[in-house]
Amino acid sequence: MRNLRTGLKELRHYPSAIVGLAFIATLVALALYAVIALPLDDAIRLWRAGEGIWEDTPRNASPVLLNWWPGNNHAETIVVRCSDEAATRSMERLSDDFAIIDISLPLEFTYDGFPDDVRVFLEADYEERRPHAALAWKTPDGREIELEERTLGERATYVVSGDRRLAERLGTEAHIGLFRQPDIEDDVPLKGRYELSVEGILFEPEGDVRVRLVSYGRVHGLAGTDHRRRDLTVALLWGAPVALAFGILAALGSTLTTLVIAAVGVWFGRWVDAVIQRLTELNAILPVLPLLVLIGTLYSRSIWVMLGVVIALGVFSLGIKVYRAMLLPVRNAPYIEAARAYGAGNFRIVFRYLIPRVIPVIVPQLVTLIPSYVFLEATLALLGLGDPLLPTWGKVLQDAFQQGALYKGYYYWVLGPALLLMFTGLGFAMVGFALDRIFNPRLREL
Amino acid sequence: MAEHNNRLMAARDLQMWFPVRRWGFIPAGAVRAVDGVSFELRRGEAVAVVGESGCGKSTLARTLLAIHTPTGGRITFEGRDMEQFTSREMRWYRRRVGYVQQDPYGALPPFMNVHRILREPLIVNGVRDRQEQEERIRDGLREVRLVPVEDFLDKFPHMLSGGQQQRLVIARAIILNPGLLIADEPVSMLDASVRVEILKLLRRIQDAHNLGVCYITHDLSTVRYFSHRIMVMYAGKLVEKAPVGGLLDDPCHPYTRALLRAIPDPEPENARTYRPVPGGEPPSLMNPPSGCRFHPRCEYAIAGLCEVEEPPHFVPRADHEVACWLFREE
Amino acid sequence: MAENGRLRLKDLYLHYRSQKGPVQAVDGVSLHLERGRAVAVLGESGCGKSSLARAILRLLPRNVEYFGGEVWLDGRNVMELSEEKFRREVRWVRIALVAQAAMNALNPVVRVGKQVAEALRVHRQMTGKQVRRRVRDVFRQLEVPEDFIDSYPFELSGGMRQRAVIAMALAAGPRIVILDEPTSALDLLTQANIMNALKRIKEEQGTSFIFITHDVGTSSELADEVAVMYAGQVVEVGRADRFFPDPLHPYSRKLMASVPRLHGGGGLEFIPGQPPSLVDPPEGCRFMPRCQFSFEKCREAPPLFHTDDGRGVRCWLYEQGCEAGLAAQREPTAAVEPMDDTPPPEDA
Ligand SMILES: Nc1ncnc2c1ncn2[C@@H]1O[C@H](COP(=O)(O)OP(=O)(O)OP(=O)(O)O)[C@@H](O)[C@H]1O
Ligand SMILES: Nc1ncnc2c1ncn2[C@@H]1O[C@H](COP(=O)(O)OP(=O)(O)OP(=O)(O)O)[C@@H](O)[C@H]1O
Ligand SMILES: [Mg+2]
Numbered sequence A: 001m002r003n004l005r006t007g008l009k010e011l012r013h014y015p016s017a018i019v020g021l022a023f024i025a026t027l028v029a030l031a032l033y034a035v036i037a038l039p040l041d042d043a044i045r046l047w048r049a050g051e052g053i054w055e056d057t058p059r060n061a062s063p064v065l066l067n068w069w070p071g072n073n074h075a076e077t078i079v080v081r082c083s084d085e086a087a088t089r090s091m092e093r094l095s096d097d098f099a100i101i102d103i104s105l106p107l108e109f110t111y112d113g114f115p116d117d118v119r120v121f122l123e124a125d126y127e128e129r130r131p132h133a134a135l136a137w138k139t140p141d142g143r144e145i146e147l148e149e150r151t152l153g154e155r156a157t158y159v160v161s162g163d164r165r166l167a168e169r170l171g172t173e174a175h176i177g178l179f180r181q182p183d184i185e186d187d188v189p190l191k192g193r194y195e196l197s198v199e200g201i202l203f204e205p206e207g208d209v210r211v212r213l214v215s216y217g218r219v220h221g222l223a224g225t226d227h228r229r230r231d232l233t234v235a236l237l238w239g240a241p242v243a244l245a246f247g248i249l250a251a252l253g254s255t256l257t258t259l260v261i262a263a264v265g266v267w268f269g270r271w272v273d274a275v276i277q278r279l280t281e282l283n284a285i286l287p288v289l290p291l292l293v294l295i296g297t298l299y300s301r302s303i304w305v306m307l308g309v310v311i312a313l314g315v316f317s318l319g320i321k322v323y324r325a326m327l328l329p330v331r332n333a334p335y336i337e338a339a340r341a342y343g344a345g346n347f348r349i350v351f352r353y354l355i356p357r358v359i360p361v362i363v364p365q366l367v368t369l370i371p372s373y374v375f376l377e378a379t380l381a382l383l384g385l386g387d388p389l390l391p392t393w394g395k396v397l398q399d400a401f402q403q404g405a406l407y408k409g410y411y412y413w414v415l416g417p418a419l420l421l422m423f424t425g426l427g428f429a430m431v432g433f434a435l436d437r438i439f440n441p442r443l444r445e446l
Numbered sequence B: 001m002a003e004h005n006n007r008l009m010a011a012r013d014l015q016m017w018f019p020v021r022r023w024g025f026i027p028a029g030a031v032r033a034v035d036g037v038s039f040e041l042r043r044g045e046a047v048a049v050v051g052e053s054g055c056g057k058s059t060l061a062r063t064l065l066a067i068h069t070p071t072g073g074r075i076t077f078e079g080r081d082m083e084q085f086t087s088r089e090m091r092w093y094r095r096r097v098g099y100v101q102q103d104p105y106g107a108l109p110p111f112m113n114v115h116r117i118l119r120e121p122l123i124v125n126g127v128r129d130r131q132e133q134e135e136r137i138r139d140g141l142r143e144v145r146l147v148p149v150e151d152f153l154d155k156f157p158h159m160l161s162g163g164q165q166q167r168l169v170i171a172r173a174i175i176l177n178p179g180l181l182i183a184d185e186p187v188s189m190l191d192a193s194v195r196v197e198i199l200k201l202l203r204r205i206q207d208a209h210n211l212g213v214c215y216i217t218h219d220l221s222t223v224r225y226f227s228h229r230i231m232v233m234y235a236g237k238l239v240e241k242a243p244v245g246g247l248l249d250d251p252c253h254p255y256t257r258a259l260l261r262a263i264p265d266p267e268p269e270n271a272r273t274y275r276p277v278p279g280g281e282p283p284s285l286m287n288p289p290s291g292c293r294f295h296p297r298c299e300y301a302i303a304g305l306c307e308v309e310e311p312p313h314f315v316p317r318a319d320h321e322v323a324c325w326l327f328r329e330e
Numbered sequence C: 001m002a003e004n005g006r007l008r009l010k011d012l013y014l015h016y017r018s019q020k021g022p023v024q025a026v027d028g029v030s031l032h033l034e035r036g037r038a039v040a041v042l043g044e045s046g047c048g049k050s051s052l053a054r055a056i057l058r059l060l061p062r063n064v065e066y067f068g069g070e071v072w073l074d075g076r077n078v079m080e081l082s083e084e085k086f087r088r089e090v091r092w093v094r095i096a097l098v099a100q101a102a103m104n105a106l107n108p109v110v111r112v113g114k115q116v117a118e119a120l121r122v123h124r125q126m127t128g129k130q131v132r133r134r135v136r137d138v139f140r141q142l143e144v145p146e147d148f149i150d151s152y153p154f155e156l157s158g159g160m161r162q163r164a165v166i167a168m169a170l171a172a173g174p175r176i177v178i179l180d181e182p183t184s185a186l187d188l189l190t191q192a193n194i195m196n197a198l199k200r201i202k203e204e205q206g207t208s209f210i211f212i213t214h215d216v217g218t219s220s221e222l223a224d225e226v227a228v229m230y231a232g233q234v235v236e237v238g239r240a241d242r243f244f245p246d247p248l249h250p251y252s253r254k255l256m257a258s259v260p261r262l263h264g265g266g267g268l269e270f271i272p273g274q275p276p277s278l279v280d281p282p283e284g285c286r287f288m289p290r291c292q293f294s295f296e297k298c299r300e301a302p303p304l305f306h307t308d309d310g311r312g313v314r315c316w317l318y319e320q321g322c323e324a325g326l327a328a329q330r331e332p333t334a335a336v337e338p339m340d341d342t343p344p345p346e347d348a
């Protein structure tokens, strides 16, 4: 038998283990980064996607990675605020109550593709009399397109793609028409400096108008966005700590409890062993997934509840039989007899003599077990039993699945979480298998 | 009563039967591994228990160590009856009796280092003081000549040679200052050259601490160097008890004689002569032969007696007991 | 070279690959086995005895670093045979092996008689009837009652199983049998019975034996010659009737002095220190670190010196001949004396 520590040291002789460790290290780094850079509360808030949180992100945009492919130059999201330096803003006060405000938001458009949509967000300060605004679009080649005139509320949104009349005027979808080169058949965007000008009329001395122009891209962020405009980076990032925590806790929890129970059964034998064995057999015919579904639907879908249930169901798992087979020969080991002869009690023998003996054999199993629990969490989420609050890989997959992502061609939506799950599985599996080969010399090539 | 003071341990009609069940529950007799064993052990005396493989020697050892609860008979230790031990007395007993096993590597937990291995019995037996623990651990290692002590404290069993492992086992057995050492084939897994070293060590420790020693072995040839008395065991019973010299030079029981004839001293003549030993197999302990258990293999068996009635212990010479009808006093 | 002996090993090497480096388990062993005689290979655990058996029969594990030397069988160097030819003509047919602990490796679900017959069928064309007769013959030679032939291994005692394993080796009628610790796990009477049977087979059929053991006493039961192995090398070879009363090599002498004797035993000695690692054995004489007689010259590896009476010893003390070597080892050493059998006083 070899020592746990020396065995772990030996990992470095296995290239696959090193690759696996690198994967795991990356995941851990990702998880740490997530936890530090985006505190849990923020992550939950973002993922809930409340009012106004995801206004500036496109819907169903692919990852920007797509643009790294040579020849690809999809539109990215551009946000221009009136407070930006490039924006100009002038106010002409005609009388105490009456002022004209001129805001011009420049938009440098250099992409080969059209944006997904364009929106103008207008905010106005007023007490009683609402300001009025007229929007106009200036193209790089000097054309000026009237967009809309409206009386402003505290917040108003002008959705270009929703402007039917504009679409009719332009003869194509409005947000495409704005960027289109005018004289050719095909839809080809005109590159250059566009400008949104907002001419506002204020009717109060304290009144003011602020404008934000968003040209939504076809690509956004490292991971793209989903149907609710949420940046998937949030979920993919936070999925790492959740998956690691769930996987490790579930694997550790179920393995350790199982091990202890198996050891107790083996040591005390007789009816204790018999009861444990029967419980194991009973547990083996319990359908785990339907049970989880039941608990998820009837009780709670909190990830912690699920974790508890998974561990509880794992306590009497078939692993007991495996551990039992490992522990039985140890039970009769001379060193345990010696321990009894110098008076070690049952408790001490189980925890200090019986269990440590099989730990080296358990560790590789434990490591390979981690990804299977990570997958279980994803499966639960896919079945609609994911934690209602936490962003996880499984939840992303579920959304993608529900929105028919693959059918609509949003491959990124599935690929992101799937790849991360695969890396997790691969990383732990490679380390686990290497450990197995170290600790179970029978598997080692001589 | 004077004799009592000198008596360390006594067993009377000790019996250890392991029930056998068919299909796990139907009783199907018992393995009579120890079947009516009586003996006495004096303070500071080394007694060897000799017998063939499977005759119940280790079971006897385990029963004496209270690892098995005997199914019959009684054991007294320093005048106290083991059956009536309170749990406190039991703990005292476990401190008073040390155990050395056959397979030194198996006898050491592979995941503990030397220091930890020696600390365990101290912790278990309530030696809490760190200082005292350290001292006793070091003393123990010095006693078995694992020196310099510092070189060994951090080693794990697999880093030690067989002889060193066995010395560690001995150190563990004596670290609680026992009065009796039960050594179950302490050298049979070791190489010849190491064997002597361990035996010598055991003998020195025995002398130094005035230990009673129960030395279990199948190797009669080492007994002379290590024991005062020999008890020969056959199929769960003691068939002959005598001082070493008397038994080796003039054995009584036919089984003992056969054993002695079977042992080759390294002489070149051996290759040219056949050993006059009985054939046959050791008897089953589940249904041992009736009467004297050796009678099916015995060349002197007395028809109508040996296979019918079990021989009691006769005393052909002072201090020499033998369970054989050949020595019945007419 | 005239080859009148049956088996002659010349500079046989078998090194294993290991993480720490090559394990020099058999390191230049030369041995000579005459027709109908037995050579006992003595040595401590791990000195390469089983490896020697493996090397002779080419039963090699996968991690062989180096394997070489000459094995002359009846005037032919069988090391030059192809594996296929070796298997067909030598292994099991001419040289058979009773492997260490083989009795625990019997197939548990096949009757022992059948397993013995199997060993026959693989190597010899025989009719079923001949096979059955042959199986019964070998069992009879080993004093196994006939009704045991149809038992399963688990129904047999250790002694019977060991006999079955020996029967498997003898079945094909090999002229040389290598016995690797054939009786170590058995009790005394069984051991003596099996040794009696082997002696009889040697005498009646002229089978030669290589008898590997660490037990000096048992080795004397069969040996005509003794070879002492230490750390992969043969340090002493010689006739048994010379060796047992008066071994030459300091290691052999210590080994013999450590053997407790039942009759008229004197003091016992032991060899301090530990057997060397076979991965990086000591430079020069491998026994030097534990030898109380070592001197300057021992830093060089000694050759096998031959004495007048045909013995060989790998020790520099014998450079000037046998007497000089023995004279150099007269120093007395501490010994364990037998106990006097006066028990402790009756009363304290
Ligand atoms: N716990 C047990 N349960 C059932 N049978 C047992 C048990 N322990 C020992 N036996 C049986 O008792 C018999 C005697 O065994 P024991 O180990 O005492 O023999 P031994 O004389 O020490 O032999 P060896 O020289 O091989 O160590 C054997 O047949 C064994 O199978
Ligand atoms: N396949 C192998 N790979 C590496 N090392 C090996 C292998 N087989 C044996 N060894 C080593 O070679 C040395 C000699 O082994 P071998 O089995 O020949 O010894 P032995 O003299 O038969 O010992 P024993 O008396 O214990 O059977 C030992 O140190 C052993 O650890
Ligand atoms: Mg035993």
Ligand SMILES: [Mg+2]
Residues within 6 Å of the ligand: C049, C050, C051, C100, C180
């Ligand atoms: Mg071997």
